[in-house]
Every structure is written in C-alpha cells, then in structure tokens.
Amino acid sequence: MSSDLEVTHTHPVPDPGIPEHVERWVDVDPDASRRAERQVAACFGAVPLLALGFIVVYFFMPKTWAVDFAGLHAQAQNLWLGLLGGVATLLVGIGAVQWARLIMGDHEISEERHPAGSTTADRDEALGEMNEGIAQSDLPRRKLIGTTLKIALPSLALPALIPLLDMGPWPGPGTIAATLAKTIWSEGVHLVTDVTYKRIKASDMAVGELVNGVPENIQDLNNDPAGRAVALAKAAIIVVRMDPATIKIPQSRKDWQVDGILCYSKICTHVGCPISLWEHQTHHLLCPCHQSTFDLGNSGVVVFGPAARSLPQLPITTDSQGYLVARSDFTVPVGPSYFERDSTHDYQNGDN
Numbered sequence: 001m002s003s004d005l006e007v008t009h010t011h012p013v014p015d016p017g018i019p020e021h022v023e024r025w026v027d028v029d030p031d032a033s034r035r036a037e038r039q040v041a042a043c044f045g046a047v048p049l050l051a052l053g054f055i056v057v058y059f060f061m062p063k064t065w066a067v068d069f070a071g072l073h074a075q076a077q078n079l080w081l082g083l084l085g086g087v088a089t090l091l092v093g094i095g096a097v098q099w100a101r102l103i104m105g106d107h108e109i110s111e112e113r114h115p116a117g118s119t120t121a122d123r124d125e126a127l128g129e130m131n132e133g134i135a136q137s138d139l140p141r142r143k144l145i146g147t148t149l150k151i152a153l154p155s156l157a158l159p160a161l162i163p164l165l166d167m168g169p170w171p172g173p174g175t176i177a178a179t180l181a182k183t184i185w186s187e188g189v190h191l192v193t194d195v196t197y198k199r200i201k202a203s204d205m206a207v208g209e210l211v212n213g214v215p216e217n218i219q220d221l222n223n224d225p226a227g228r229a230v231a232l233a234k235a236a237i238i239v240v241r242m243d244p245a246t247i248k249i250p251q252s253r254k255d256w257q258v259d260g261i262l263c264y265s266k267i268c269t270h271v272g273c274p275i276s277l278w279e280h281q282t283h284h285l286l287c288p289c290h291q292s293t294f295d296l297g298n299s300g301v302v303v304f305g306p307a308a309r310s311l312p313q314l315p316i317t318t319d320s321q322g323y324l325v326a327r328s329d330f331t332v333p334v335g336p337s338y339f340e341r342d343s344t345h346d347y348q349n350g351d352n
C-alpha cells in the first residue's frame with residue numbers, strides 16, 4: 001500500500017487559541033457607531049411603512065391590473081403584496097444582523113467543552129450570560145432601536161393576518177343563511193344541461209339516463225367569473241330517471257319528482273367532490289374521491305363510505321311545455337358539513 005494515504009494524527013489536537021482581537025470601526029469611532037445605529041433604526045423604521053403599503057395594495061389595487069415584464073405575466077396585486085411583505089421581512093432580518101455585527105458587544109469568549117449537564121451552577125452561569133447578553137445588546141441605552149423594533153415586529157403580523165379575509169365573509173348566522181345555505185336555484189328556474197345550457201324536457205329522458213345539469217340562470221353570471229364559479233360550485237345537479245315502480249318515494253317528496261325523474265345535488269356531502277358515477281340498475285351513485293355511495297332510489301341516503309349525510313334533493317316539476325323546472329331552492333345546504341350546520345332537516349333513511 002502506498003504510504004501517501006497515511007495521515008498522522010496528534011491527540012489531543014493542540015489548542016489553536018483565540019486570534020488576536022481586532023477592534024471594530026464602530027468601537028473606535030463614535031460617529032460610525034451612531035451611523036450604524038441609524039442604519040439599523042432605518043431598517044426597522046421602514047417596516048411599518050411597507051406593512052401599511054401592503055394593506056393599501058390589498059384593499060385598493062384593482063385585482064384586474066396585470067404586470068407584463070420580460071415574459072412575466074402576473075396579477076399586479078399579488079406581485080406587490082409579495083414584494084412589500086418580502087422586503088419588510090428582509091429589512092427586519094438585515095436590521096437584526098447589522099445590530100448584532102456592529103452594535104452588540106464584541107467580546108470574544110472561549111468555552112471549554114464539558115458534559116451536557118444542567119447543574120444549578122450551569123443554570124446560574126447560563127442565566128448570568130443571558131443577562132450579560134441583554135446588557136451587551138445595549139438596548140437600555142439605544143432606545144431608538146428598541147422603539148423601532150417594538151413597532152416593526154408587531155406590524156409584520158398585519159400582512160400575515162389581512163389575507164385571511166380572502167377566506168370569505170365572517171360566518172355569522174345571517175351570512176351562512178345568505179351564502180352557504182343558499183344556492184341560485186329558486187321556483188321556476190329551468191334545469192339545463194351542463195355546458196350546452198339546453199332545457200331538459202321530461203319526455204326526452206329515458207329510464208336509466210343521467211344528465212349533468214345546472215340552473216339556467218347561471219348564465220346571468222357569465223360576466224362575473226368568480227361569482228359564477230361560486231354559484232356553480234353549489235348549484236350543480238344531476239338529473240336521473242328511474243322506473244317509479246322500483247324506487248322508494250316518501251310521501252313528503254312525492255311532488256318533488258316527475259314520473260321517476262329526480263334531481264340531486266352533484267356535490268358530495270363528504271368533502272365536496274362532484275359526483276356522477278351512476279349505476280342505474282342498483283340506483284347507486286358513487287363518489288370517485290372516497291367511495292361514498294348514495295342510493296338515489298331512496299332519497300339519496302348513504303349506503304357506503306365516509307359521507308355522513310344524504311345527498312340533498314332538489315324539488316322539481318315541469319312547466320307548461322314539459323320542461324323541468326325547480327320548485328324551490330334545495331331545502332337543506334348542499335355540500336360538505338360545517339360546524340354551524342343544522343342537520344335536523346336532512347333526509348334520514350325511513351323518513352316519510
């Protein structure tokens with residue numbers, strides 16, 4: 001074997017010692033020290049202004065503004081929110097680093113390695129060092145830094161909290177009744193096919209057929225893409241035709257169907273996937289997400305899977321020309337459950 005690979009170790013490694021201490025320029029020049037203090041304070045002082053800018057952009061910059069730059073196409077509001085929030089966080093970091101480098105005490109300390117125990121003496125020593133560190137941070141004397149930092153850190157919470165408003169309106173009882181619990185279905189609204197918006201004629205539906213549908217008035221929202229998406233997420237339906245002799249129609253729902261044509265929400269009551277896997281012989285509708293299965297021949301009760309509530313049924317009838325129309329909105333909120341939801345009106349297996 002070549003001896004080139006042999007390495008000679010000496011144990012223990014000699015203590016290299018601490019290099020000679022070099023004074024920082026801020027320690028020898030009072031003007032430089034004040035300049036450093038002002039730099040740090042400027043970093044912290046700019047943070048509330050940026051946080052304020054973030055809030056102004058959030059509330060007042062139109063969401064339709066866009067930025068096109070070097071192949072980048074982005075919503076201007078998102079770009080500015082990111083820039084302002086990011087620069088504010090960066091300035092807190094830069095200010096803290098400069099504070100530690102230039103202003104805090106510059107005393108070098110060497111510490112012997114020792115077993116990691118927590119004796120009383122160690123704890124007292126650690127406490128003493130911490131107090132010494134606090135003293136060396138010079139906060140009691142550098143009031144400007146302390147004050148600006150106290151304003152800077154809480155002000156960063158605002159950019160973090162304000163975007164929570166995008167999660168939707170505050171869910172008080174009135175808001176729930178007007179939003180989550182309501183869809184754009186109402187009496188007389190025609191059932192139309194998804195995408196092509198053709199009215200659905202009862203006599204055109206064959207037994208065993210399933211049609212994906214929407215309310216005709218969804219088209220009124222074509223110029224409001226966000227509002228349309230929200231409305232559609234709640235109002236999507238499936239319409240199925242079954243042989244009335246093979247299904248259970250409770251007394252309370254006998255006027256909700258037309259010769260075995262029934263209409264249900266397309267939104268799974270588990271966590272809201274759209275459903276339309278229909279097995280017409282068993283009348284079962286299967287959700288592809290977690291396999292909840294609903295019996296459309298028995299008012300949409302759950303026969304399998306994690307969903308806890310029956311599929312909401314839309315009461316329907318026909319207009320004078322035989323086209324299907326809603327009798328009303330859904331009688332219970334569609335989609336997944338939420339904490340405040342009242343489940344007393346949900347259909348239970350065996351209800352009449």
Ligand code: FES
Pocket residue numbers: 268269270271272273287288289290291292305306307
């Ligand atoms: S969303 Fe339908 S089973 Fe989970």
